[in-house]
Amino acid sequence: MKDLINIETKSINDxxxxxxxxxxxxxxxxxxxxxxxxxxxxxxxxxxVKNKDFTRFHKKWKPTTLL
Structure with missing residues (x-):
């Protein structure tokens, strides 16, 4: 059985x-x-409506170093 979608409480514009x-x-x-x-x-x-109904968040991508 699948878990339900994660709902989080976030502060957006206070x-x-x-x-x-x-x-x-x-x-x-x-x-x-x-x-x-x-x-x-x-x-x-x-x-x-952007910034009312949804907000875009960009994940910061960090290149990995191959050793």
């Missing part, structure tokens, strides 16, 4: 908000479509 990671939601729902296309379509279809 307001506590329940959040989910869209990539985690995509995996939980077992979406077969490419993530970037899937999420962009959902944003358009449902009229989500």
């Amino acid at each position: 307001v506590l908000i329940q959040t989910v990671n869209a990539r985690d939601l995509d995996a939980f729902l077992e979406i077969k479509q490419d993530f970037s296309r899937w999420i962009k379509k959902r944003i358009l279809d449902y009229g989500f």
Whole structure:
């Protein structure tokens, strides 16, 4: 049995908000479509407003050193 999606409480603009990671939601729902296309379509279809209904967070990528 799959665990439910992780819901976290985050402070965004000094307001506590329940959040989910869209990539985690995509995996939980077992979406077969490419993530970037899937999420962009959902944003358009449902009229989500950036910085109101969703916020983009970029993970910092650090190159690994091969020893």
